[in-house]
Amino acid sequence: MNQFLDVTLRAKLIVGGIGLIFIIFLLFLLYKKKLTANFALGWIGITLLAVSAVIVPSLMKFLTRFSGVRFGALAVSLYAFVFIFAVLIIFSIKISQLSQQTRKAAQMLGILEMEIERMKKASEQNESSGHIK
Amino acid sequence: MSQEKKRLSIIIPAYNEAQNLKMLLPRFTSVLKEMQKSGFQTDMAVVNDGSSDETAEIASAAGLTVISHPFNLGYSAAVHTGFMHAMRSDSDLLLTIDADGQHNPEDILLLVSDFLQHPVDLLIGSRFLEDRGYRKSLLRFAGITLFSKIIRLVTGAEIRDVTSGFRLYGKRALRYLAKNFPQDYPEYETLIILLKTGCKIKELPLSMNQRLYGTSMHSSWKAVVYPFKNLLIIFVVLLRTLHRKGEATP
Numbered sequence: 001m002n003q004f005l006d007v008t009l010r011a012k013l014i015v016g017g018i019g020l021i022f023i024i025f026l027l028f029l030l031y032k033k034k035l036t037a038n039f040a041l042g043w044i045g046i047t048l049l050a051v052s053a054v055i056v057p058s059l060m061k062f063l064t065r066f067s068g069v070r071f072g073a074l075a076v077s078l079y080a081f082v083f084i085f086a087v088l089i090i091f092s093i094k095i096s097q098l099s100q101q102t103r104k105a106a107q108m109l110g111i112l113e114m115e116i117e118r119m120k121k122a123s124e125q126n127e128s129s130g131h132i133k
Numbered sequence: 134m135s136q137e138k139k140r141l142s143i144i145i146p147a148y149n150e151a152q153n154l155k156m157l158l159p160r161f162t163s164v165l166k167e168m169q170k171s172g173f174q175t176d177m178a179v180v181n182d183g184s185s186d187e188t189a190e191i192a193s194a195a196g197l198t199v200i201s202h203p204f205n206l207g208y209s210a211a212v213h214t215g216f217m218h219a220m221r222s223d224s225d226l227l228l229t230i231d232a233d234g235q236h237n238p239e240d241i242l243l244l245v246s247d248f249l250q251h252p253v254d255l256l257i258g259s260r261f262l263e264d265r266g267y268r269k270s271l272l273r274f275a276g277i278t279l280f281s282k283i284i285r286l287v288t289g290a291e292i293r294d295v296t297s298g299f300r301l302y303g304k305r306a307l308r309y310l311a312k313n314f315p316q317d318y319p320e321y322e323t324l325i326i327l328l329k330t331g332c333k334i335k336e337l338p339l340s341m342n343q344r345l346y347g348t349s350m351h352s353s354w355k356a357v358v359y360p361f362k363n364l365l366i367i368f369v370v371l372l373r374t375l376h377r378k379g380e381a382t383p
Binding site for chain 1: 199
């Protein structure tokens with residue numbers, strides 16, 4: 001259980017740097033309104049957790065022990081896999097919701113367009129009959 | 134029949150069916166006149182499901198109500214839009230008929246007449262209740278028979294033509310389905326939903342034809358996934374009905 005990855009200062013700096021760049025990128029997307037706060041918050045949270053696990057050895061140790069995996073690298077892979085799987089499920093749910101909403105909006109658009117056309121025709125008919133009188 | 138005028142909505146879901154509609158729509162003229170003579174107020178609408186051909190123009194030129202989806206949403210959504218429209222129009226009855234020429238518009242009179250004599254929540258025009266010379270592929274017939282048996286197993290009701298799109302819905306079923314219409318393939322799900330909520334369904338034997346032009350939505354690669362998707366849907370619908378047991382019926 002003690003065979004953890006020996007994280008060097010260089011590795012910590014690289015991971016920390018990548019994490020920082022990623023967070024800045026997320027903030028940029030948020031600023032440009034290309035990402036909603038809900039999603040941005042989730043990604044920032046998971047980035048901070050991943051960076052902390054590499055920089056703080058005791059956290060990595062805890063996560064490895066918690067998962068019951070022998071090696072730190074395997075524990076990271078396991079958590080990464082679970083995270084990606086969770087993200088895919090959440091996105092599938094979101095896409096399903098959005099497609100249902102799109103469908104409803106498109107249906108209502110069709111119905112309302114038709115009703116507007118009907119009203120237009122009716123008002124045109126009323127106007128023309130009014131002119132005759 | 135009561136003196137009060139009943140309102141009948143006729144819905145034709147259509148996706149790139151311009152050629153078939155050209156042949157089909159003139160046949161409705163006499164049927165609609167007959168319905169109006171019988172004291173019905175009719176509203177016939179084509180739900181144009183994002184067609185790229187002249188489906189909408191042909192329907193509009195025939196003087197029909199045209200509801201156009203901005204893009205293709207699929208058969209289920211097209212039928213559902215018809216339900217929503219019928220409900221907004223406060224219709225008493227809703228008839229769905231395919232745009233491909235499989236169903237004879239003249240049979241609408243038979244369906245409505247039978248419905249008035251023996252009211253149910255859903256009356257299905259059936260190809261298989263009597264042998265009327267309808268030619269079907271073996272694979273498709275086997276699939277329909279299998280799903281007919283499954284529906285019998287889970288609901289106790291024997292319905293032979295479970296995929297028929299020639300259906301007449303009563304007010305109760307219309308209102309319920311307008312709000313709770315299935316997302317994907319509506320044929321089986323509507324039957325199970327209605328049967329599980331205490332609605333009555335009946336079949337009427339009718340003669341049907343092969344599609345006039347074009348290809349069926351069941352003839353593409355989607356046909357391979359179709360039975361599996363439906364099995365999954367039936368399972369989920371059963372779970373839902375178990376969960377909702379005791380809730381209000383339509």
